[in-house]
Amino acid sequence: MNNGDSTITIPEATHTWNNTMPLIVSFPGDLDECLQQCKAMGIDRVFLLANLIVNGDAPTMDDFRKDALVLKERMAFFREAGIDVAYWGGSIGHGMHEAHDFGFQEIVGNSLNSAPGQFCPLDPQFQAYLCDVYSLMAGTGVDLLILDDDFRQHSHSDPMSCFCPLHLKEFAQRTNREWTADELMEAVLIGKPTQWRKPWLEMMGDSLYELAGMLEQAVHAVNPQARLGLCSSMTHWSGEGVRMPELLKRLAGPTRPFLRVNGAPYWSKEPHHAGWIVEYACLQKQWMSGIDVEIIAEGDTFPHNRFYTSAAMLHAFHQGLRAQSFPGVLNYVLSYTLMPQHEQGYVKKLAEQREHYEAISRFIPANYRTVGVRPYYVPYNFEHIVLPDKISSKDLYWREEPYALQYLARLGIPMTYSDDEGPVLISGYNGIGLSNSELEKLLDKGAIIDGVAADWLVERGIDIGVVQIAKVGAPAFEKFVDPEICPGNCGESVWLPVAPREHVFYDCKLHENAKMVSEFYRLSNEYAYPGVIHYESSSERRVCILPFDLGGVREMKQIMYNYVRQEQLARSIAWVGRQPLPATIHHHPDTYLICRLSPKGDRLVIVLQNLSLDPVVNPIFQLDPATAINGSMELLLDGATAPVPVGAYKYTNDSHHGYLELELELKPMGFMALALQLDSRTN
Incomplete structure (x- = not known):
């Protein structure tokens, strides 16, 4: 046992943080009380949100004129403070009103039903209406206007749109043939990509590009300095047919673009969701790398009371964002329609923890890079993916959801999105749009591959150690057979209840050099087919295959969430990458791990968020065995405003890993950040 007494010099933080909050323009509460709450939380910008419903219907221009007068008054009030x-305004619509007599063309989804109160961006009358709205609001002198995440064509009443007469006519003109809605859906929403999917996506993207350009012109005609930005939706990164940098450029014109990414605390139906939602925000930020854009995260607690989203969840979201040096957040902490004192839990939590959040940013400077395994997700991939053979709203909703983030964030495995860091995890159809040479280069980093990706890689003739592959029914047990990959459970089996009805597992016929590290068995205890596979090619490329669809098994019990898989996956990542990750943690559920490394490689910060409802007692971190533990360690604990030296700890090293055990208890929803001073042997 050691008692650490050395301290680490922390470099000056370079992290900037934009702390913002939405408020209804015609907010009914006491503005002075609201202002005090803003000051307590350190809010630096208020987003005044337009009324999206007036007397059960969409606002008229007269309604917006009233809002503009209130906006001017409240803008002066907050600016003085x-x-x-x-x-912050709406656009295409959320469908929360009846929209009786507007006369605009409504969005038509894949059910061929109109989406009430959600309007097609190709409708000239709607275009003129929306431009008038934003021209009016820009004329108040406000310096930033943002479109809500309804500035999209998909995920209104149906997952996929728009098949209205205007879009059918436009597509007919582009393709020199007539289309019915059924014909077009069959051409673009079923099976493998056809010749029509790409031009359909281009038409969809142009629909938004055109309207974005009109709005930019309308705003800058009356307020040249104003910026026009966007709240993203999942579909912006997928099937809308746009490229986000171009869409933001069309909106912003000559000004600096603005983006609120999506992924919010209210998505968290269970505490463990907070980790992957932070990661999803970071993934979107990475997709925008190299572009000068102001980015904030979506701190939405919808419907803004703690019956639905706890203050602890919002707090964990803040801690994760700070640990990732994310540049800011939009905090949805007050009710849109009730007095500010109605729900005080969020404000109280953020105000209490304000200095703690700043301490996290100081402890983990923004120029530290994130290290770990790289989940390979690419935006704008809808053009390439394979869709089900029948159109189903259930199957079409968010086809490219990043399930790997959810698994890794619960299994204590750190992630990165940098192009040149660590091995990769390839799942689903991510990467299918790459050339074979690009795929070979990606796989040479060392790769974890799920069954869907393995299937199309084999079809493409890429050597991953599989000769043939075919879908099969789910197994009942997984037996772990490799003593190096699962040393504590070799020879044991995990039961896999609640099998999916669809065939989402894959039977692989293996290359002679491929090795099974686990095996799948039927309920009769009869061998079924290979489980997890390791393969090293003649060119010394290493891959690990998880022979199932990572998305398709998400409801299956224990296939991913068990302690043996937790260890197996971490050791498999170390095997394909030829060295262990900087840190992992085993035998604790729902442990979200972040690793940040200084530019010189001489300081590593390991962040652990316990997103379980059980405490983590005496956590043991598995480290790269080259990491020297010399007593120079500091801890920033949950709620703390300054780090302290590590107290009692134990360290052992078996040449495969170093094992650092800290003698502490991390409470449910707790946070800790551990800094290690690294010497030259680590670099």
Whole structure:
């Protein structure tokens, strides 16, 4: 046992943080009380949100004129207090009203039903209406306006749109043939990509590009300095047919673009969801790398009371964002329609933890890079993916959901999205749009591959150690057979209840050099087919195959969430990458791990968020065995405003890993950040 007494010099933080909050323009509460809450949380910008419903219907221009007068008044109020103001408005619509007599073409989804109160961006009358709205609001002198995440064509009443007469006519003109809605859906929403999917996506993207350009012109005609930005939706990164940098450029014109990414605390139906939602925000930020854009995260607690989203969840979201040096967040902490004192839990938590959040940013400078396994997700991939053979709203909703983030964030395995760091995890159809030479280069990093990706890689003739592959029914047990990969459970089996009805497992006929590290068995205890596979090619490329669809098994009990898989996956990543990850943690559920490394490689920060409802007692971190533990360690604990030296700890090293055990207890939803000073042997 050691008692650490050395301290680490922490470099000056370079992290900037934009702390913002939405508020209804015609907010009914006491503005002075609201202002005090803003100051307590350190809010630097208020987003005044337009009324999206007036008397059960979409707002008229007269309604917006009233809002514009209130916006001017409240803009002056908050600016006098040193708080910036932005205007936040709707666009295509959320369908929360009846929209009786507007006369606009409504979105038509894949059910061929109209989406009430959600309007087609190709409708000239709707285009003129929306431009008038944003021209009016820009004329108030506000310096930032943002479109809500309804500026999209998909995921309104149906997952996929728009098949209205205007879009059918436009597509007919582009393709020199007539289309019915059924014909077009069959051509673009079923099976493998056809010759029509790409031009359909281009038409869809142009629909938004055109309207974005009109809005930019309308805003800058009356307020040249104003910025026009966007709240993203999942579909912006997938099937809308747009490229986000171009869409933001069309909106912003000559000004600096603005983006609120999506992924919010209210998505967290269970505490463990907080980790992957932070990661999803970071993934979107990475997709925008190299572009000068102001980015904030979506701190939405919808419907803004703690019956649905706890203050602890919002707090964990903040801690994760800070640990990732994310540049800011939009905090949805007050009710849209009730007095500010109605729900005080969020404000109280963020105000209490304000100095703690700043301490996290100081402890983990923004120029530290994130290290770990790289989940390979690419935006705008809808053009390439294979869709089901029948159109189903259930199957079409968010086809490219990043399930790997959810698994890794619960299994204590750190992630990165940098192009040149660590091995990769390839799942689903991510990467299918790459050339074979690009795929070979990606796989040479060392790769974890799921069954879907293995299937199309084999079809493409890429050597991953599989000669033939075919879908099969689910097994009942998985037996772990490799003593190096699962040393504590070799020879044991995990039961796999609640099998999916669809065939989402894959039977692989293996290359002679491929090795099974686990095997699948039937309920009769009869061998079924290979489980997890390791393969090293003649060119010394290493891959590990998880022979199932990572998305398709998400409801299957224990296939991913068990302690043996937790260890097996971490050791498999180490095997394909030829060295262990900087840190992992085993035998604790729902442990979200982040690893950040200094530019010189001389300081490693390991962040652990316990997103379980059980405490983590005496956590043991598995480290790269080259990491020297010399007593120079510091801890930033949950709620703390300054780090302290590590107290009692134990360290052992078996040449495969170093094992660092800290003698502490991390409470449910707790946070800790551990800094290790590294010497030259680690670099």
